[in-house]
Amino acid sequence: MNLIILFESDFTHFDIAQLEDRRFQHITSIHKPEIGQNLKVGLLNGQIGYGEVLKLDSSSVTLRVSLERNPPQALPLTLLLGLPRPKMLKRVLQTVSTMGVKELYLINSYRVDKSYWGSPVLEKQINEHLLLGLEQAGDTVMPNIHLRKRFKPFVEDELPAISQGSRSLVAHPYNASTCPETANIKTTLAIGPEGGFIDYEVEKLNQCGFDSIHIGERILRVETAVPALLSRLFPV
Amino acid sequence: MNLIILFESDFTHFDIAQLEDRRFQHITSIHKPEIGQNLKVGLLNGQIGYGEVLKLDSSSVTLRVSLERNPPQALPLTLLLGLPRPKMLKRVLQTVSTMGVKELYLINSYRVDKSYWGSPVLEKQINEHLLLGLEQAGDTVMPNIHLRKRFKPFVEDELPAISQGSRSLVAHPYNASTCPETANIKTTLAIGPEGGFIDYEVEKLNQCGFDSIHIGERILRVETAVPALLSRLFPV
Numbered sequence: 001m002n003l004i005i006l007f008e009s010d011f012t013h014f015d016i017a018q019l020e021d022r023r024f025q026h027i028t029s030i031h032k033p034e035i036g037q038n039l040k041v042g043l044l045n046g047q048i049g050y051g052e053v054l055k056l057d058s059s060s061v062t063l064r065v066s067l068e069r070n071p072p073q074a075l076p077l078t079l080l081l082g083l084p085r086p087k088m089l090k091r092v093l094q095t096v097s098t099m100g101v102k103e104l105y106l107i108n109s110y111r112v113d114k115s116y117w118g119s120p121v122l123e124k125q126i127n128e129h130l131l132l133g134l135e136q137a138g139d140t141v142m143p144n145i146h147l148r149k150r151f152k153p154f155v156e157d158e159l160p161a162i163s164q165g166s167r168s169l170v171a172h173p174y175n176a177s178t179c180p181e182t183a184n185i186k187t188t189l190a191i192g193p194e195g196g197f198i199d200y201e202v203e204k205l206n207q208c209g210f211d212s213i214h215i216g217e218r219i220l221r222v223e224t225a226v227p228a229l230l231s232r233l234f235p236v
Numbered sequence: 237m238n239l240i241i242l243f244e245s246d247f248t249h250f251d252i253a254q255l256e257d258r259r260f261q262h263i264t265s266i267h268k269p270e271i272g273q274n275l276k277v278g279l280l281n282g283q284i285g286y287g288e289v290l291k292l293d294s295s296s297v298t299l300r301v302s303l304e305r306n307p308p309q310a311l312p313l314t315l316l317l318g319l320p321r322p323k324m325l326k327r328v329l330q331t332v333s334t335m336g337v338k339e340l341y342l343i344n345s346y347r348v349d350k351s352y353w354g355s356p357v358l359e360k361q362i363n364e365h366l367l368l369g370l371e372q373a374g375d376t377v378m379p380n381i382h383l384r385k386r387f388k389p390f391v392e393d394e395l396p397a398i399s400q401g402s403r404s405l406v407a408h409p410y411n412a413s414t415c416p417e418t419a420n421i422k423t424t425l426a427i428g429p430e431g432g433f434i435d436y437e438v439e440k441l442n443q444c445g446f447d448s449i450h451i452g453e454r455i456l457r458v459e460t461a462v463p464a465l466l467s468r469l470f471p472v
Contacts (some may be wrong), residue, residue, distance in 0.1 A: 099456070137456070139454065178472050218375065221372055228467035230464070231465070235414075235468065
């Protein structure tokens with residue numbers, strides 16, 4: 001937790017916030033602050049600044065909050081991801097959130113096991129894992145997650161509008177170009193599930209204007225491919 | 237398992253290998269091959285090629301092995317990593333192995349919990365996780381892992397010889413330059429533990445010729461920072 005994220009509901013007065021949950025636990029066990037000490041805080045979907053510790057008792061911490069600067073810049077990226085298996089999904093959600101992706105489509109694909117769509121992670125824990133990612137990065141802006149359970153209608157009917165005006169890329173190690181290293185261009189990037197997109201799906205994406213790219217002959221797990229590709233596509 | 241890795245001990249004759257363990261399970265449950273079918277195989281620390289299925293029964297598969305090409309190129313990198321906590325260590329070992337690192341030093345640091353050095357992962361499972369990484373990547377060459385339980389003697393007495401003739405970098409988000417994007421230069425890269433290196437440690441590394449670099453203002457978990465940094469430093 002490199003940033004303590006505050007919610008509107010934490011505020012008891014104009015600039016006074018009171019925390020009682022795992023953030024309180026984290027503050028008392030890790031920061032162990034003195035009264036008057038400043039902690040780095042951010043308002044969900046808002047600015048970042050400091051919270052001065054006004055009061056600390058056995059069940060809550062009270063902060064005077066002062067917000068002063070914007071969160072880190074978002075990536076100019078819409079990410080399409082073949083829905084990963086639940087255990088990997090947790091980590092991928094955190095990674096995506098940490099790295100500054102704000103639009104994520106979790107999509108179906110031939111190699112996505114149907115059972116994944118019924119996972120409790122997907123139904124109840126998405127925001128929790130995204131929040132962990134924001135706390136890690138020092139960001140406040142919650143990503144938007146879109147679920148698309150049918151590949152063909154999504155690619156044919158919806159994707160052209162989503163990817164319009166962006167460079168559109170599909171990470172696919174066969175018959176592909178080297179991943180471009182150009183800077184902060186608006187991008188739509190599709191990454192397949194474990195085992196990759198099948199040929200039909202790559203063809204559909206190619207028809208929709210997506211160029212196949214690779215980042216070398218090694219085959220990476222999705223959770224490794226995501227940071228490797230984003231880091232390559234969006235150099236600082 | 238994108239590559240079935242064979243050991244010398246699998247060979248019953250000159251080019252005939254018999255598999256009975258989890259590789260046999262994987263072949264029968266995932267590949268479900270016919271007799272005569274070719275499977276992608278590689279010899280540990282050797283070449284990659286094909287194994288023709290000669291025989292398949294309820295407990296083993298017999299392959300005629302033909303090796304023909306070299307594994308993917310290794311990264312020209314020596315990686316120094318503050319020892320991660322055991323759960324993260326497993327994933328980091330796989331990632332490092334998948335991405336082609338061949339020299340990894342797991343080192344102590346102020347923020348490495350002493351208990352991590354006693355983890356069963358470190359004592360018994362290192363090779364298992366490295367092997368999973370090779371199978372994922374399609375590589376055969378086992379990385380060399382070095383454990384260094386004392387930071388100062390390592391940096392003062394051993395590191396100068398290790399990093400000699402390489403560009404030497406420490407990933408540290410403060411007072412740092414942007415990560416360079418130059419291509420395949422021999423490199424030594426140090427990445428701290430969770431919470432990062434302390435100032436004293438960064439100073440020691442700087443004194444040893446390591447330049448501080450960052451890849452943006454977002455703070456990444458170690459398992460995300462590794463692929464992000466390697467992908468940036470070694471573009472294909």
